[in-house]
Amino acid sequence: MAILVIAEHDNKQLRPGVTNTIAAAVKMGGDITVLVAGKQCADAAQAAAKIAGVAKVLLCEAPHYEGALAENIAALVLSIAGQYTHIVAPASGFGKNFMPRVAALLDVQQISDISAVESADTFVRPIYAGNALATVQSKDKIKVVTVRATGFDAAGAAAVAAPVENLAPVADSGLSKFIGQELSKSDRPELTAARIIVSGGRGMGSGENFKLLEALADKLGAAVGASRAAVDSGFVPNDYQVGQTGKIVAPDLYIAVGISGAIQHLAGMKDSKVIIAINKDPEAPIFAVANYWLVEDLFKAVPEFTRELSA
């Protein structure tokens, strides 16, 4: 058994879900090789070499791996796929984009977004917005799997760093061209890596009012998230969205403010350790998953919460 994990990174550092993905690969059992492909990403490769469970790192650098275009990353993975029994990547925007391409070209049915590993060929994955958990078995020769980071505790540091080898790039497919990215800038922790998240919904009323949540988040060292309604209303950028079709998070503390608790939102946060909800509606469905809930107007409760933490 030999497992290839494709690492997500920003050339310097690995993205938060990579260590969890490696932890999932460890559970599948077998030698783990990590592929780090990018423009100038040797630092990220060195970081991957220091994660427990990693036997080898493949570093592949070329200008056309900037932006991780699905066509190019998939072609690179395919160039070495035959040596592996499992090909694994995080079920993030990165993994979701290119992994199905790899699977289709290998004539394999991908197993998306696994939250547990039962054995080398059997996995658990949420379906219907997490309303059900399916245990599925793959008959394919190579298992192509994307991993839900919140299902696995991060792998630790290795005692000895694994060797880093160079891998030859595959020619640019020329099918698509990366033009650029507009990344939301923030000094706060990233949603998928934060220990505490403060999320706002339609109840916030405006983007301006999110400042109330930011003040609270700053006191807690928290990230800021949102419901789809808050994103669709233009209060905050799209990458704040938590839920079935946004980000899946499971922080130690999730604070839902002015969020009703639709199933699609719960799908993205109900595995958080502690959930608190602030909502003026005593019947809000979010209370069903909350450890503590407060029925109050958020415009009164949130500033008071921030003040109370300063006291």
Added chain:
Amino acid sequence: MKVLVTAKRVIDPYVKVRVKSDGSGVETANIKMTMNPFCEIAVEQAVRMKEAGVVSEIVVVSIGAQQCQETLRTAMAMGADRGILVETADEVQPLAVAKALKAIVDKEQPKLVIMGKQAIDDDCNQSGQMLAALLGWPQAAFISNIAVNGDGAEVTREIDGGLEKLSIRLPAVVTTDLRLNEPRYVTLPNIMKAKKKPLEIIKPDALGVDMSPRLTTLKVQEPAKRGAGVKVADVKELVSKLKNEARVI
């Protein structure tokens, strides 16, 4: 140019899904079904492009049971010109969806395929990327904008850190994210008109592709329930609970 869109029939997103007691799946009998929301966005996009004069014909495809005809009629009431149903009562997994669609694309030769990013029942998020791969076409997944210019298109994708812009060659496959558009409601006159639009039914055998499932579902369970929480009287009590009971701050 000709556009192909896909429309999957799924359980309505606002229905509470229940796991069957024998663990074989979820209850589907007598449950409200609808077009997958991301497919509605795909159909809407195609219709807007036709209204803008960029698209000349919209073909909508659904794969599944006979009742998918209703889903196709809805898409045609929104503005699609004709429908194709690949009729099968069997389970169809994304690789099989992509293979069936490839066979149809080979015949129809559209310049653009617009699909949903994800079916809200299986939550797989695979079929569009797989189809692009099988065709050897470029892909743009999770788009929130598309502008076609001649033989290419410029697209904006929703990515984890914000937005990304790509230019892709056509023909291509794109998949829709939530912010691409807001689908229109179908009107009664358009529902009537849609009844007269052509709807072709094809059996999987006729496509010459193997659509058998590769994954076996061993069981389907309900997720663990969270323990009952407590209501707090005010912010002071909330903070005290967080500090002294939950110990998370």
